[in-house]
Amino acid sequence: MFSKTRVTEPGPRHSTPETEPTRAPIMDSYDLPPQQGMRTRSGPSVLSSDLTVKGNITTQGDVQIEGSVEGDIRAHQLTVGESAIIRGEIVAEEVIVNGRVVGRVRGLKVRLSATARVEGDIVHKTIAIESGAHFEGSVQRQEDPLGNGVTPKLAPPMAAKPALDDDLDS
Template sequence: MFSKSRINEPGPKSAAPTEQPKAPEPAAPKPAFDYLSSAPKPKPGASVLSADLTITGNVKTSGDIQIEGVVEGDIRAHLLTVGESATIKGEIVADDIVVNGRVIGRVRGLKVRLTSTARVEGDIIHKTIAIESGAHFEGSVQRQEDPLSTGAPKLTVAPTTAAGN
């Protein structure tokens, strides 16, 4: 009913004509648009400013940054980590902020976290905040829905009516 195939079995060589080796085929031309290059690229790691680095001036990035040195100026980033040995004198603005070191100036972020080694002298404007036991903080804390907006906090004033006209 079933028979064993003899195609791949070694056996006596038949008198079949020998095949000539084929020449390698030329490589296909590259398309004008490389679809792989449009694929999302992996997110790079955070940029690190080392402990022996001092920057005088503003720092702005759309990525993540970790400060270990001294910055005298404002910083704007997506994720900002202030290292234990770092000192920042200026305003910091980021979606996520983790302070392990010293900040002298205003802090504005959607999520702000002061660890136990943090030393902050300035106001904090946040959407959510976490302050660990042992953190040192001098200033005011204010919650806003959009702390990253550059405008001043909006105050709601009830309209008044003048009587006796």
């Protein structure tokens, strides 16, 4: 087996490998290999109703906003509370709006509850709008609303060519 003297134990060791109890090796967190790509799910980060954020928020986790944010928000799942006011773009896999959003919303799943107030465009893969929700803007379905590309817009109609004077004389 392994024999290792401990520096922190006082006095000499009087045990032999046969009489020494078997001990499991102690592993510290720095002994563990980094697990890339794995994210442990914990509860959402909550911004309380008395908190105002001026700036962008970016996370790979879940966020619940009850206060006000003036800036863009990028998250895995975003819940906008009834008392919340967001002024900026929202990009998340799942967006649940119970409060007020002034700005564009992009999400795979977007849900506007009955208390939602949204002023801006919504780009989504799936959407649910409850009766009573207030929405001003356009709704566009895309397979990949989270893509970094710009939302395609329709080209303006081409103006008709004016008739040439020579054509009128013939």
